[in-house]
Amino acid sequence: MPKLSYLKALNRALGDELERDPAVFLLGEDIRAAASNVTAGLFDRFGADRVLDTPLSEQAFTNFATGAALAGMRPVIEFQIPSLLFLVFEQIANQAHKFSLMTGGQCKVPVTYVVPGSGSRTGWAGQHSDHPYALFAHVGVKTVVPSTPADAYGLLVTAIRDDDPVVVFAPSGALGVREDLDFGTLAPIPLGEGRIARSGTDVTVVALGHLVHDALAVADELAGRGISAEVFDPRTVYPLDVDGVVESVGRTGRLVVVDDSNRTSGFAAEILAVVAERCDLAAPPRRVTRPDGAVLPFALALDRAVQPGREQLVAVINAVLEDR
Amino acid sequence: MTDLYRTVRLIRRFEERAIEFVRSGEIVGGIHPYIGQEAIAAGVCAALGPDDVLTSTHRGHGHVLARGADPARLLAELMGRETGLNKGRGGSMHAADFALGILGANAIVGAAGSIATGAAWAARSQGRDTVAATFFGDGAMNEGMLLEAFNLAALWQVPVVFVCENNGYATTMPVASAIAGSITARARAFGMPAFTVDGQDPEKVLEAMNTAVARARAGRGPTFLECVTYRFDAHHTFEHRARLSYRSTEEISTGRSRCPVEIQGARLTAADRAAVDAEVESLLDAAAEVALGSAHPDPAAALAYLYAGGA
Structure with missing residues (x-):
């Protein structure tokens, strides 16, 4: 192909x-x-x-x-x-x-x-x-x-x-x-329809854009340790597929969002809010984002430091699974 | 001649009645009265054909009426009624009537020039003969986005006429304190012809606009008209209470001495003028009756039309 x-x-x-x-x-x-x-x-x-x-x-x-x-x-x-x-x-x-x-x-x-x-x-x-x-x-x-x-x-x-x-x-x-x-x-895809990029049962990881690929890599890595992470890709930020997010989190009972927005009033904040309104969670939800008000600094190490990364995602998933 | 008089008289009396409706509370939020500037709308719109389009400003009632919008529906819009031009969703600063090519009044100074340029470019690329007229004030001459639009229009020879209504003030800021160089020189710098026109005389405006429209229609690109005028009333009706002192009473009285309604009215016989006046009053009586009798929109439909097809 x-x-x-x-x-x-x-x-x-x-x-x-x-x-x-x-x-x-x-x-x-x-x-x-x-x-x-x-x-x-x-x-x-x-x-x-x-x-x-x-x-x-x-x-x-x-x-x-x-x-x-x-x-x-x-x-x-x-x-x-x-x-x-x-x-x-x-x-x-x-x-x-x-x-x-x-x-x-x-x-x-x-x-x-x-x-x-x-x-x-x-x-x-x-x-x-x-x-x-x-x-x-x-x-x-x-x-x-x-x-x-x-x-x-x-x-x-x-x-x-x-x-x-x-x-x-x-x-x-x-x-x-x-x-x-x-x-x-190749065909048109409706706005407001997310997709499950990987099925799992222990935790839902909501990710967008390039971070979907990071989330999938992390899910692969965690699978080797017996953790089953579902990756949900909303694809559309607005209008948001609220039902899709709720359906996934309803099954796994745990939520992590990885989001390349700044933290305050960011996309992850909205996902946490809709899930809080609609779902019973087994553990408090977590998010990995850019820091508040972040300006991306030039030097490579600094640029990387303010972007959501795989290590942070692994740590947060582990934390959500440990929280009861 | 009579048509131009009817238009300036209609706008004047519409605005005077609208100010009364602001005072009585039927119009909430106030208006930017067009009183004193009627000749520009009348002359510009008289030069347009049925397939032409225009964009308007926060001080836009005159443009909309001169283009032929139903005064009852405009008044209903100012009153926020369901029968208004925009079903009560736009109000004074956003009156639009797409059936007449009125692509909307715009509340952001200088914004509409580039919208009109895009609409005119699109019409030409579809093989239509459309010319766009875009109104703005002297204040907009300091908005970079409008200067960018001059460049695009001149560069691509877009059939658009830029109509600057220079009424001497951007709200309270005098032109002399705001604009370095000259308004027409700025326009000429983009390679388009620019003329200063007596904006109190509808026939002078019509004559200049006819030339500009013919030029645009012939594929020779944009023209800039600086129509020198004077705003007889407040910037906005809030000023009726605020009593701002940026214009002297002498200046206001000199400014009001050249009244477009009187200038055009003097060209008619007394009998003809009286007949038009009576016709305008009865039209506006009927408009007020329709507007006041119209339903208010249902609050449950507050976000109707937010997206296309969402009635």
Whole structure:
């Protein structure tokens, strides 16, 4: 079976949607030359009007996409640096997201924001290494963080076809993941549907994006010690698959969340909250996150020190299993 | 000629009545009255065709009325009623009527210019003949996102007309204290033609706008119109109570001496003018009756329309 990388899956999803729907077009910085490789080959296939290389004017081109969406298009913006989302937070959270309600449902704003290389990229320091998916979930913007190539393809396709704004985080730590698959099985994946990445009975580990792979590696390691960890990948941060999380934790009775957000008001905090509201737990839940208010420092050891790691995850799983 | 008068008169009387409804509490939260600036909306919208689009501002009632929105539905919107243009979900600063190409008034200064540019670009790429007009005030000339939009529009020759309503103040900040250089020179720096227009005379605005629309429709890109005007009333109705002292009474009285309703009204016979006035009053009487008689939205539906298809 052919191998598909996560990066190539994004590229394939964009190409397929451009092919399928003339309303779809891409815009962003350096997408003609495909600096991130996500848009490789698309300018030659679809031309300058559908692969629109923009000047460094993030705020204007984000609103430009909203305007184009109001006029019937399905724009897809690529942001190659996650922190640019802070610069355009107003344009997404306060403009694109609010048009539907504020106009009494007169319009829709089907814009997709793709962020390849979110989170730490190792060595890119404080202003290029954020992972602000929880911010978008907080304001109610549909937000996905796929972990595998098939999910990256399926969720990006769904995001583009969705009639609302959707932010797609493609974590730097997942872009290199490769998967053996039959390309014929690639298909849209609904928003708000998580998946059990590995079944287990002793503890549920909720993980997103690249951390799903860390959680799976940890679960393998723990299996050798007789611990059966289930890994649940929500895939969509908002709307969250609350029932899926509750179903898994309801079976295992224990919860650990591993999350690349800062701790306070982060994604892990939300998972702990919904589980506290709905489940009877055998032990207090735990989370592994970035520290409060973390700015990612440059030096490699410091960068690693503030990101959730496998050792921390192992320690926390052990602690949850010991707590009675 | 009569149409332009009808429009400025309609906007003036709508706003005067709306201020009364703010005072009586039927409109909650207040409004930004357009009184004094009516000629701009009237002239700009008279130059637009049925397939054209516009974006508006926090001071947007005039734009929406000049484009032909139903005054009853606009008033109902200001009163937060279910029959409002936005079903009571937008209010004064967000009135939209997509059936008329009104892509919404926007409460963030300078935000709509790039939205209008994107809409016009999209329409052109779909093979349509649409021109977009986007209104903003002098204050927006200091918003980077709008200057970015000028660049995109000029670079890609987008059929959009940038209409700057220079009423002398960004809330209380005078233009001279806020803008280095000149407004039109900033626009020209992006390679688009920019003109200063008498924003108190609807015919002057219409003439300039006709040229700008023809240029955009011919594929020659954006034009910038600085319409010099004066806001006769408060920045916002809260100012009726706050008594801010940023404009002298002399300045206000000089500013009010060039009234768009009088300037255009003087071009009609007394009889024609009286007939239009009577027509406007009866239209607004009926609008008030409809708006006041309309249902309030059901609190259970407070988040209806939050997502597409979610009625």
